[in-house]
Amino acid sequence: MSWTSDLLVGIAEHLAAEGVGSWNPSGIYASGQIGVFIAVMPPGPADGSGDRVIVLTDYDPNGGTSGGDTTPRLQVRCRGARNDPLSVTVIKDAVRKALEGLDAVQFGEVTVSGINHVSGTPMGIDANQRHERSDNYEIQARRTSALLTE
16 A cells, blocks of 8 residues: 555544444445545435445645655545434544544554644535535654655
């Protein structure tokens, strides 16, 4: 895997280990599970069994690395159950509890020295009456390369 893949999969596995959601790289989840996905929000089946999800997407507002230290950002997009405006809040609170302040962890080749919540906002209701929101986290990490100087 790549550095970014290690980071995203590591966070997905951490959320699963903390009981926040379920991580399955194939993207197949049983009814009632909160599925964790990378980069793509699934539409969810018509019966509502796949409504509750967490989507992890990386982005880099700083555009670079200095001496191996980097601060990528993570967008955590959550979607709750149909017709239940509080279910998305429960999910985002659990994600924040699992991630904020996390430090001294290794996700594959990625050394994370800190994760901090930056911002969050409701995104409204989709066509299936599911509330969504987005929260952003800054990650302090180490990115090694033969070309980076310490």
